[in-house]
Amino acid sequence: MQPLSGQDYVIVSRRFISRPNSASQQENDMTVDVVPTVIYSSMMGVVALAIIQACNKPKHKQTYYLLGLLVLMLTHIIGELYIYSGAYQYAPAIAGFQLPLRMLLGPALYFYAYMAMSSDSTLSVKSYSMALLGPMVVIVAMIPFMFMISGEQKLALANPATRDPELWKIAQFTCLFTAITFIAFTFAYLTATLRLHAQHRRQLMDKFSAIEHRSMDWLRVVLILWGLVWFIYTVNYAATFLGVNWFVLDAFLPVFELSVLLSFTYLALNQSTLSSTEKDNSKETQKRRALLPKDTMRQIAAQLTVAMSEKTLFKDEDLSLNRLATEISVSENYISETLSQELNTNFFQFVNSFRINEAKKLLTDTNLPVTTIVYEVGYKSKSTFNAAFKKIEGVTPSAYRASHLLEIQPES
Template identity: 30%
Template sequence: MNLPLALFLIASAVLALNSTISSVLPDYYALYTAFAFPVLFLLSPSLWFYVEGLTADSPWQLHHKQLGHYVLLAPALLISVMIIFLPKDIHNAIFILDEEVNDPFVSTLLLGILIMMILWLIQCAYTLLKIVRRLNQYRKKLKDIYSNHDKKELNWMNWLLFISVSVWLSSLVTVFSSSLFDHALFNSNTEMSLSVLLIWCITHFGLQQKPAFTDLDDGDIQDMSKEHDNPSNDTHSPTKKYQRSALGQTQSARIAIKINSAMEQDKLYLDSNLSLQKLSKHLNISPNYISQTLNETLSVSFFDFVNQWRIEAAKPKILANNSTVLDIALEVGFNARSSFYKAFKQTTGQTPSEFRKGHANS
């Protein structure tokens, strides 16, 4: 997945150079615009493939069948060739001075650019929706597999998407505002700052992030992956979600007893790295059966189930008030103070300090 990440970073960097090239190297600006236009159409598919690889259940690779996502690159290259053949004075009139040029070739070129920009906007919107949907499915799957996912939620991706949309929209608004009102709402420095921020964010976070599911054994979550990735499945309805499962109610009830026993007697929740796979191996029960039991019989995800046990273990420690909140969080299996606060608030409706004060007064 490093290839689409590299393509996205390179494309962003090239587009960020627009104001610099026009002011510092004006003689090369015509060549730059011809080169930068098709680069614009690398952004959306490259970002999508990076997210797809980052959230994949198994090692991800770019296949030739996926290259269809770059279909807009072909007509963009054709327009790029047309831009190259423009005389310098006409190029300056169109792209720098924003003057009207009465020429059939120029009119065809401008119409082509307009159509491609509309298609690019549609592609951006479609890609954004796909990424949001993919991330939602990914985060639901995390809660079914891991008891702690502080470094796996990809919350930084939300900011990345926000910055990406801001960069793209600011560029678009600049074009239209300069054409309609003879001045730009966003100057070149603003666009450059947003672009640099975008590149820094995805470089800083993207190069550190690793796919969450690559540490699982092959086949352990294959069935679960199909359930999450199949749009026809109603993930809010456990009955439909597991309708093909052979697990019966009696067997599910026995598994529920074993799961609770593993938590109460073996205190597996104290393991901060506890996962569905680890619990499956401990009980010698299929991970899919455990997930189905949790969702159908106990009406809770694996993540919430384990954290409920951790919160119950933390309550007497909070009331004792002999340790800091961070120490208590780490003792009962959380990886961070923030995740403990969030889980405690969700479970009890109070913060740890509010819980302690409430019981002190009672």
């Protein structure tokens, strides 16, 4: 998803606001903006290649929605190139053609995330209707600019000496309205996508002891980066209409946008399709949930402790709620309710607490390397182990061992 909503109008607006001092300066104002043109040309190539790769991926709904998102990105980039390259001079009548389609970027990202993380593979008519609301609002707002102002008049607006004051007001309104609407609409979907991801992560923590390859945490990072770009763009856009031109941001934003785009396309194309058990089905779980007596939950809690401490099931790096339920002959729902209401935790935290306790013993009682301890206690990678250890103990495994160095010195 691309954050520079209304950037084409911002560029034109800057040329409107800055009165040329001479004919030569006016001519220079109509030249190609080389750096942004090169950057957006690169972005167009990146997205085109991503579309080709997506077409070769297994045909899942997740892939189809990713393709739709990539096509919308490509439309946005073409619109940016239309302005930065100076092509708008030759066909000013179609300026802003991509703005209504750009409003679909937020919904498209949300739909892609929904298909990737939810077990429900269908979207309601209401969801699609809400997605189309943004483009429809922008189309209505753009009617005066698109159909009441000719191409020649649009070009005339670029020069204060030839611009019509009434048409200039229409252009200003169109610029500001479409930008503000895009930002508000897209941030709403950005927030919804972040909530969807948080819900997905909670669902995984209720089912699995290892979630790093299932949680799609990269998506959350990319969403936050896009939000940051949109925030910077908003400040820069508002400053432009106040007569403040931050040319450093003009160069920085496209580069930042390219970086985020490269990250997203690479990670999305390499994201494996999650199984139905790995996707969020919290509604179904809610329907099956039962209320257990306190005594029953205490008995189940005791069984869970035995399974972890005596049978050391936590050492299984792929331990799941389903496997544990089979091991102690208790339903998954009963275990989840016991963990939540009796032990005030979830499956992920419960299993990892035993892993960290075992790691602490090995760090203080043995000379085993940390890299060996990682796999000994059930983790798949050192980075995951370090993060979990520091979250619980407040220090890294190496720092913890160093603080207990005297306890692990061999006896003389």
